[in-house]
Amino acid sequence: MTIAQVAASARRSLGPYCESECRALCCSKGILPIDAKSQPRFGNPGSFIVLDNGCPHLFASKCRIYQNRPSACREYPIWVRGNTVTLSTGCPGVQSGKFYAHERQLLRLGATVLRQ
Ligand code: SF4
Ligand code: SF4
Numbered sequence: 001m002t003i004a005q006v007a008a009s010a011r012r013s014l015g016p017y018c019e020s021e022c023r024a025l026c027c028s029k030g031i032l033p034i035d036a037k038s039q040p041r042f043g044n045p046g047s048f049i050v051l052d053n054g055c056p057h058l059f060a061s062k063c064r065i066y067q068n069r070p071s072a073c074r075e076y077p078i079w080v081r082g083n084t085v086t087l088s089t090g091c092p093g094v095q096s097g098k099f100y101a102h103e104r105q106l107l108r109l110g111a112t113v114l115r116q
Contacts, residue, residue: 010102028054
C-alpha cells in the first residue's frame, strides 16, 4: 500500500462516524481550505473558506453536491503532500484517535505524520 492509499482508507473508515456521531461538524462549523479550482463553487475569493455558519451545500447533515464536492472536502481531515501527512486537529475523529492504526501504517511506510 502507498501513503495515499492508506490515507484514502483512513478517510473511508471514518465515514460511519462522520455520519452518525460527528454529523458533519467540518461542514457546519469547521474551516476547510479550498483550492483555487473549488472557489467558484463557493463564491469565495479567499484561499480559505470559514464555515462558521455552515456550508451552503449542507442539508440535514448531508452534502448536496457530494459527488462533485471540492477536492478540499474530499481530502479532509487528512492531507497528503509527498511523504508528509497532516491530520486536522479540528476533526473529532482525529482527536479521538480513530486513525491510530492508520498512523502506525503510515509511519511504517516512512511518512512524517503531523497534526495541524
Ligand atoms: S469533522 Fe471529522 S469526524 Fe466530523 S464529519 Fe468532518 S471529517 Fe468526519
Ligand atoms: S461542499 Fe459538501 S463536503 Fe464540502 S463543506 Fe460543503 S457540505 Fe461539506
